[in-house]
Amino acid sequence: MNTRQGAPSLPAPRRLHRLAALVVVSLVAAAFRFVGLSNVTPPGLEHDEVAHWLINRDILAGNHAIYFTDAYGHEALFHYVQAGFGALAGDNALALRLPAAYSGLLVVALGFALGRRLFGWPSGFWSAAFLAVNLWPVFYSRLALRAIAPIVSYGWGVIPARVRIGETDFATSLFPRDGGYLVPIKDTVRARERLGEGDVVELHLSVGR
Numbered sequence: 001m002n003t004r005q006g007a008p009s010l011p012a013p014r015r016l017h018r019l020a021a022l023v024v025v026s027l028v029a030a031a032f033r034f035v036g037l038s039n040v041t042p043p044g045l046e047h048d049e050v051a052h053w054l055i056n057r058d059i060l061a062g063n064h065a066i067y068f069t070d071a072y073g074h075e076a077l078f079h080y081v082q083a084g085f086g087a088l089a090g091d092n093a094l095a096l097r098l099p100a101a102y103s104g105l106l107v108v109a110l111g112f113a114l115g116r117r118l119f120g121w122p123s124g125f126w127s128a129a130f131l132a133v134n135l136w137p138v139f140y141s142r143l144a145l146r147a148i149a150p151i152v153s154y155g156w157g158v159i160p161a162r163v164r165i166g167e168t169d170f171a172t173s174l175f176p177r178d179g180g181y182l183v184p185i186k187d188t189v190r191a192r193e194r195l196g197e198g199d200v201v202e203l204h205l206s207v208g209r
Contacts, residue, residue, distance in 0.1 A: 021125060022112070029108045029132035033101040033141045038094035045093060049144040052082060053096055059083040078146035096144040103148045104141025108132050117173075118186065164204040166193045174207075 010018075045053065051071035058068075060083050068074045081099045089095035111131040116124030131137050140148040159174040159181070168189050174181040183203065185195065195201060 018121065018125075022128070025112075025125070025129050025132050026105075026108070029105055029128075032133060032138045033104050037097050037101060037142060038092070045096075046143060049096065052079065052144050052146070055079050056083040056086055056096070057091075060087060074146070078149045081149075082144065093144070097142065100144055100146075100148050101141050104137055107137055107141075107148065118184065159207060162206045165189060165195075165201060168192050 048071070052074075055068050055070055055074060056079055058070075059079060066076050068076060068079065078099065082096060085095045085098050089098065108128050108131045112124040112128035114124070115127035137148070160171070161174050161183075162169065162171055163183060163185075164170075165185070170186060170189055172184050172186070174183060183205070185201070189195070
């Protein structure tokens with residue numbers, strides 16, 4: 001007899017309510033990031049945006065590099081994305097700012113995914129709702145700057161893993177930090193194994209799912 005039991009499934013109306021709530025948050029996040037983006041709010045181009053624009057023009061002119069020394073130095077990835085948008089959508093403020101706006105929208109999605117994974121659906125939802133309307137995520141999503149992009153690209157280095165501490169086995173993700181990796185430990189695991197802040201923990205780790 002198979003005694004394995006999965007997580008209880010939510011009733012259909014509750015699933016629909018959750019889906020509707022996420023759609024509303026996504027639409028609000030998109031409105032805060034895209035409405036009036038074409039040279040309206042903020043008006044004109046800020047001087048750092050102009051520096052980005054000049055680097056992008058150099059890329060389209062054939063000056064390809066992995067690091068650009070202009071404007072105190074810029075890593076290249078975001079500029080190649082911006083240059084691609086410029087080539088497709090034209091040489092204008094909207095094309096210049098769209099990569100940051102889309103990155104900002106991805107930040108909201110990542111906030112939901114990470115919050116849900118670590119603490120459950122309500123935490124994921126409120127993380128996404130907060131990121132959708134908070135001043136600084138919205139502000140940097142509306143400027144043609146790479147400041148919002150590292151939040152998205154940083155997740156590319158996350159490594160799925162399984163960890164065993166004491167008698168508890170759980171799935172998590174390793175986060176790159178300062179040349180090493182952080183191992184997040186869930187609240188339920190800390191409580192079960194009686195772990196406190198500052199404790200030295202012996203763990204067994206396997207990479208992958």
